[in-house]
Amino acid sequence: MAANWMRRSLMVAACASAALLAACGSSTTESAISPQRMIAFGDGMSDVGQKGTRYTVNDGSVNNWTLQVASGYGKTLSASSAGGKSYAAGNARIVAKPDAAGSNTTLTVKEQIDSFLASNTFTGDDLVMINGGISDVIANMAAVNAGTMTTEQMITASRQAGTDFAAQIRRLVNAGAKYVVVAGTYDLSKTPWATDIGRTTALNSASSAFNEGLLVGIVDLGANVLYVELASYVNRYTDSPSAYGFENATKAVCTSVDATDGIGIGAGKVNSALCTTSTLLASANQDKYAFADSVYLTPSAQRQFGTYAYDRLRSRW
Template structure:
């Protein structure tokens, strides 16, 4: 009984946090803020091609939500590796190493922020985006399936990872970032990967606990932080695909199999960072699919989330 009461209380607090972060400072007046720069930190959801390609169908279009968001302000988002200000990198975890694919050299989100702050600073008109958690949940599930982590410990670690991402959000604000856009994780039980491994219940719980830990820990940052609900939006894609132009919400459109553990979900799996228009299911229209691979979204799904992000931000700042 006590545990159930505590969980209900935490969920209520998380919902209240989301409402506060979405509403504080909002208005119906078009935003007057014109950002000087759009700076991005995060994982594969935000990676615009740190190693030459993004985690989606690499078709030469605007490939993810951060880039789509930036277009509304006439800005571009390029990876640091190409001289830009997007530090986000596929498979990056929040503070743990190695990454989801077992690579110890991938900068964590914490290290990405370290890198920025070591030589740069924020201006009052910078927009900063940060996403994280997907790689932590993938790495944790690998440990569960290997028998080295219990289901209960996995859920607890997922919530802690949300708290850890919140600590990095707080760090950005403390360093002078006044417009921080935060995306957590979507419900990975909805992903083709989650369905294929038969762990929907555990992934749903872990995803929810991650977002709960994140939201409860940033509830007091409403003046500087806008939360954008990736879980809500992917749920819309999956539950009502036709409303968003999709016909398939549970199959990966890419066929780019990676002999290695490319996205952390095992060897011999589709890795969308290897995907182009030449490596799609026969006859498939990629714009009709939600998922590029077992975890990551197609360009259309990414762009629509970027549009939603702009809609949330423009009435705020």
């Protein structure tokens, strides 16, 4: 069953990605975009400090992929809570509440877009970056562990969340966004968390289902939407870590234990939103690790994905 699901998911994702790429033309000096405003939505992967810290090692560097893309264009990006245009928030789900950590106050991705559109309109030189799916898969896995959802229901719910995500991306385009960069979830079966709880198969299927729902839903938006393969990129980190400068892609480098359920994987777990250079494994070089905590990526991993996304942007528009 799982093998059939994976084959189907991979075929759908490949076809959808190909369709999106078919709308792409080579960028030229004359046609290359020069964004004047950077806007972001999403979850902990894109959160640049909604509550003051980021879901990575908080070392003062450009340690988030959206910041890396912005820096490529000579721009900056700050959290909406600080007056900026990044609405992404840790643990945010696409449309469901509570969030992955059980809070009802975190804005969903839909609500983040609502908030932006309530007082802003898109212009022709805006660049929108959006990610989603990580928190929905985490929340669905928590429901399975609690016995309120079966594994098959988790997979179905994750696919629906991907479909809901696609609807929000379509909303952006319909509201006038010309350039939208989209990342789904990475394969959460590759995380230290998946290994710790022994649920790699279920998390692989749920992650694939989310991305399948997303890709099918945006397959006709290639003129305005660029899908960047976060799942594929993180797979490379874990499959061939040394090629990306990593020596460890199976263990978290942070030691910042959160007494609460800070990232949705249980209380008493490491939460990178609390991590600084003073809360790392003894003698560890953070640049040699792919994961900051059991779910989220280190600054080096974030920057490398951001550079990849920027390069894709430059070749696309």
